[in-house]
Amino acid sequence: MEDEAQFWEQFYEALNRYAPISRDEFALLKPYLKLRVTPKGEMLQDNYTPANAIYFICKGLLRTYYLHEQSTIYTKNLFMENYFSASVVSLLTGENSYMCIQALEPSILIEINYKGYRHLIDTTEAFKNFYICYLEKNWIIEKEQNEISLIIDNATTRYQNFLKKFPDIEKRVSQHHIATHLGITPTQLSRIRKSLNIGK
Numbered sequence: 001m002e003d004e005a006q007f008w009e010q011f012y013e014a015l016n017r018y019a020p021i022s023r024d025e026f027a028l029l030k031p032y033l034k035l036r037v038t039p040k041g042e043m044l045q046d047n048y049t050p051a052n053a054i055y056f057i058c059k060g061l062l063r064t065y066y067l068h069e070q071s072t073i074y075t076k077n078l079f080m081e082n083y084f085s086a087s088v089v090s091l092l093t094g095e096n097s098y099m100c101i102q103a104l105e106p107s108i109l110i111e112i113n114y115k116g117y118r119h120l121i122d123t124t125e126a127f128k129n130f131y132i133c134y135l136e137k138n139w140i141i142e143k144e145q146n147e148i149s150l151i152i153d154n155a156t157t158r159y160q161n162f163l164k165k166f167p168d169i170e171k172r173v174s175q176h177h178i179a180t181h182l183g184i185t186p187t188q189l190s191r192i193r194k195s196l197n198i199g200k
Contacts, residue, residue: 004035007058011110014056014082018137019129028124032116038107044085045101051090053111057081060107061172064099065180075181078104078173080166084134086114104173155184156192170198 011033015021038044038060045051047067055062062079064087076099079085090097091114120127149158159182163170170178179189 007035007108007110010058010082011056015130018133019126021126021130025124025126028120029112029117029127032113032120034111034113036109036111038103038109040103040106042103043100044103045087045097045099047097047100049096050094051087051097052114054084054086054091054114054117055101056084056110056112058108058110060103060109061105062101062107063104063177064101066099073180075177078166078169078177078181080169088139104177150183155182155188156195158182159189159192160196
């Protein structure tokens, strides 16, 4: 594995993008962290068990997806480096996850034990502030923007916005995964790419 110290520093800097966390406070979190090397295709969370961890992506690519009837798969989100991924509803309720998490590339992750992290949220002001800031940005602001986009934007605009957010992702993810994430068929995505002169 590459130098582990760089991954801990990467994670520490990511936390501080949301709220200030001192080195001493970060040390309180370390017992609940595990550096994890994950091969391509590995399932980190299935839809038969309760979630117990949050994953920070140091290197690699994860997707979260739902299994619909007739085994139809809907890709909810794609997460690249410096993003967090988790089955949040399952973490909060303690119930079985209805969402799966899978590595689409060989990945280096920091696995965060949720119970330990939750204890720090309840007892440490810095982690409480981080939690609030993270929820506000990702579960209120960004979630609302995505919901509005699904209503008012056509598929072409959603695809263009997706590429702005993840400019290099098409080199790393299949068109099928992108299409299901956007709520369209691979054929529709192919037509959109052709109209935008992409992939020629």
